[in-house]
Amino acid sequence: MDFQLVRREIMNKLFIIKSEKEINLLKENGIDNFVYPLFSFCVGVENEFSLSEIKEENSYLFVNRVLDEDSANKLNVVLHNLPSNIKGIIFDDVGIIKILEDVNIEKILMPSHFACNYESVNIFNEYVDSVVLPFDITEDEVEEIISKSSKKVSLYAFGLIGSAYSRRYLIKNYSKHENVKYENPLVIENNNHKFILFENEYGTYFYHLPYFNGLNNLNKDIKYAIYHPICLSENDLKDLVNGKINVETDDGFLHNKTIYKIKGDKK
Secondary structure: OOHHHHHHHHHOEEEEOOOHHHHHHHHHOOOOOEEEEEOOOOOOOOOOEOHHHOOOOOEEEEEOOOOOHHHHHHHHHHHOOOOOOEEEEEEOOOOHHHHOOOOOOEEEEOOOOOOOOHHHHHHHHOOOOEEEOOOOOOHHHHHHHHHHOOOOOEEEEEEEEEEEEEOOOHHHHHHHHHOOOOOOOEEEEEOOEEEEEEEEOOEEEEEEEEEEEOHHHOOOOOOOEEEEOOOOOHHHHHHHHOOOOOOOEEOOOOOOOOOOOOOOOOO
């Protein structure tokens, strides 16, 4: 067995976590790279962490909400006063690139629906250390970007995919309007499509169900594999680390193009 290869595969897995108990479980299974949703700068997560709560070495921050001027200024202060155990940050607001210019940590951009070709990825590569490829492209397009990217890209390995984000309190408004019990998170279904909604003071975040499974796409030369095992049980998480999936999944658009030719007028 190539133990150096095995170690590299472990090192390039980044798990977005929700609890100390989850950290201990992952450690027991050889994972020691953790991504912490940063308190007051996230939506659609089960738990957030202040900097003082992050104790592990080589930790990463996760920031995924839309920032206004006030919150951007607050984040600027936070990022310029980081403890030494913070190794990097995963973020999706491109405005954060400016804040990070003189911050000496690893910068991983995770744009929701951008950077769908190698030209745009290479532009972002001038400012960040890696770009997480979006979910809207096929496996062939992923391979093309990997082959032509000026830096190693990262891939979303497993988790729920965000489909919408509103600054409104949609769960609370629904509960009040329909006079039903407030549930957060809330699972809804529309036209045979299922979603799970999370709400906090910054709005409501929609995830599409089932889980995205991109594990078969990780045999490529990439920088990081991002795991977001939101709402998974401890047993399911343990099995996931060991390559076993117990929940319903699909492979998103890896084998299903989202671009269609529109028929023109026949004149």
